[in-house]
Amino acid sequence: MSGFDLVPVDGGDHVHLPPGKTVVGRGPFLGVSDKRVSRQHGLLENLNGQLRLKPIHLNPCFVQSSLSDDPRPLQKDSWHLLHHGDLFSLLPGRFIYEVVAVGREERTPRYSLPQMLCSPSPSNVEETNSPSSSPKQVC
Secondary structure, three states, X not given: OOEEEEEEOOOOOOEEEOOEEEEEOOEOXXXXXXXXXXXXXXXXXXXOOEEEEEEOOOOOOEEEOOOOOOOEEOOOOOOEEEOOOOXXXXXXXXXXXXXXXXXXXXXXOOOOOOHHHOOOOXXXXXXXXXXOOOOEEOX
């Protein structure tokens, strides 16, 4: 299973994002109480191993490459793809969250064999009696 956590840069508990769409803003989910942040400030979509952010309020959401960079406002009602390590905020320089990909395990499933392990050899090739068909590889 794969997903994403939001890690508040100022400290605090990691926030795990459920699959699907999540409204972010002022309220208990992120623990934001600043009235400059709307209750429906942005929309996060966690789908198929990707995370996207869409500002949905007049006040934008922001992204920045690093903490030393200036925050860049995102266009209202447009999706922005977020990756592991990206930073976004709800106000310029305030309520900054780092995106952390969690639960991703890049490994071969237990009972699958890579195709290259099965190469034609006399022991795994079946001959057919039909003149129009060629030998079949059996693995």
